[in-house]
Amino acid sequence: MRKYRLVSKKGEGTFSEVLKAQNVKDNKFHAIKCMKNHFESIDQVNNLREIQALRRLSPHPHIIKLEEVLYDQPSGRLALVFELMDANLYEMIRGRRTYLNPELIRSLMYQLVKSLDHMHNKGIFHRDIKPENILVENQEFLKLADFGSCRGIYSKQPYTEYISTRWYRAPECLLTDGYYGPEMDLWGVGCVFFEITSLYPLFPGSNELDQINRIHKILGTPSPDVLDIFRRKGAAHIDFNFSPEDGTSIAKLIPHAPPEAVDLMCKMLVYDPSKRTNAREALRHEYFKDVRERDDANNDVASGENSKSTVANAPPGGPSNVVKHRHKKDDDMKRNVPLPVINKGNDGDPSECQQPGDNAAYEINELPPINAANPLLKPNKPQDAKATKKVNPYRTTNNPPAQTLPPHNPDVLLAKGRKQAADKGYKLSTIAKAAAPMPPQPSTKNPGGGAKPSKSIGTKPRRK
Template identity: 65%
Template sequence: MHKYRLISKKGEGTFSEVLKAQSIKTGKFVAIKCMKNHFNNIDQVNNLREIQALRRLSPHPHIVKLIEVLYDEPTGRLALVFELMELNMYEWIRGRRTYLPEAKIKNYIYQLLKSIDHMHTNGIFHRDIKPENVLLIEDNLKLADFGSCRGIYSKQPYTEYISTRWYRPPECLLTDGFYNYKMDIWGVGCVFFEVSELFPLFPGKNELDQINKIHNILGTPPQKILDEFKSHASHMEINFPPKEGTGLEKLILHVTPEARDLICKMLVYNHEERITAKEALNHPYFKDFVDEASRRIPSPVSKLPPADTAAGEKTKEEKTSNKRFLPLIGKNPGSKNPSYTKISMSLENKSPAPKNYVTAIKHVSPYGQKNFKSYY
């Protein structure tokens, strides 16, 4: 931390606090995420899901950039240094009394879906999509906080109570951890509604209230969906009286029909019928974006090594590769403590990587193909 001058505290969560700081060398401002847990060794740091995910997903224009990782071995303290964004989406809409420009909302939701599609294509889902984890700077959006992510093809059941309650889909609320990557789409739908209407869609006070709020608007699920929930539920009795909801469409009358249709396709009970991020990007709501992209000349596609694990297991090709794309470990020459270790995420770092580190970007594969192992 001697490289940075701490300025102020930006926020705090269960597992970390975020500080605004300035690089003493460059003068650039950064956000430092200080982890509250202590880590016994470098292997524990390497196995941290957030680092594994960012290693796989970076660089990407809509994924927050991890500049470096600072680990102090004697104390076990860990800090992640990120690029500094202006504000998050919750701060953007907080206190507003007039609707935001539709063009601005459309631009941000399109970028959010681009980040989700990139994650899902690379075999990872976020599990905590909410306005606070969507960062903004001018017209650019970047998704952050990958501490809860999992591999799409890892084995169910998952942790039951993972995403923030208001943005948690029914399959997370009503089953013992039997959900999949489509939970991210439900979260995007809730965020889309919230930035359009300036209030949260399902602000439940507790788990049962959360379910009731969903039923009040969408109605109770079809019996087939309820039976599926029951087959994977032991922590609660699923016996809801039939209820016809008020309807989601009535709450978003001021938005365009295309926006209304897209939100409704994100917020459906059956996750199999829920729209994917890739499908959403091609929805008529984003027609102007799609038309603009189709007019551009496609850039050459570079050949990438085969996909393997989101945790960074090396392929045969990678073992002999010298590419410098991912975290490199080395002693910090400026530290008085010889055991102080730095993990650098810089793409410009040309020093040889230790043998136990991945040295090539993973191949991007459509998330409809189950060709990923998962160590999440």
């Protein structure tokens, strides 16, 4: 008997596909990530970076929870069972005609930066920050997902050159032969910050050279001293003789955004990674003052209630996952930490952890078939509707009304690049004219997820 009943297919990538499934015992829904690669042994599974990272980072309120690992040794198939979220940030803003509530943006960005701060503190950086990898529930609770590209901060450089989705790729990733670090995550967050504020991508480059030129047109061409830093470790195919650009500035692109939001955005998008803000500094920024105070107040209440149990259950000697040594291994995430028992469906209880060297039972509860001819099975039992509604501690109750997008001149839209809007599926001319509701975009596979743009305004995929 299958442990999970397939409901639908949510998406597919180069190395995996994601299915929505229901546990036949408790009727809860999950997202199952089925890997396309085959794994020869359980050791190979345990060394998978995504599993290593999620074990180290969990539990955290803003990082997706890995609930179970399913491995079938005879066939070599592997699936990861995650909690199910409603949508990702790209799906949340796609096709919107009004700006998101400023307080909602503030709350979402605070949660995202908190996830980065926790991750970097644990010695891991994500390397693929983009709206599709940021999941939301009820349009206000956020969790960072897809750790398939992550690396240990203290692992030895150079790293893989072609990493991160191009539109969110930091200059050091574009201009060097793999010499980058966790600062690239903050650049990606800055791009996401701008996108959920403006409802269109900041740097939608069609190739690496176009990507660099778009960055220079908005931020300006960096000084020769900054370019020399990149040139010393530069990629062989890059010509560093860039034409001088003053830059249009981010503030002019989003005049409706609060000044403190623009200031934080600019600090995340500093060209020189050594001068770019980090996650801890970003959390202390004036932009997050109100939400930070509410968060601190909630933490004080929670710590007061749980102080006795926390002290009683604390492991001897303090935390065991503090990074102390650098460059000991190619990837610093490979450590002798307790491993969750595979196929046990445990909830993180240390008593159900497999210690290194233990031989746990790895029988499989039948993986959902990949690319099944008929993934939709019999109707599912409805979930319990009595669940209490979550309250977002980062949101204020007196939120201002959502702003309506200002009218745009079609000629200005063309001058700014109508094709970029088409790449993402936005019809800005329709928004400007306040016409009838936009017709649905044809749903077709493309590398970055989402709908394929209409042929009348462009056919480029969203992600390259």
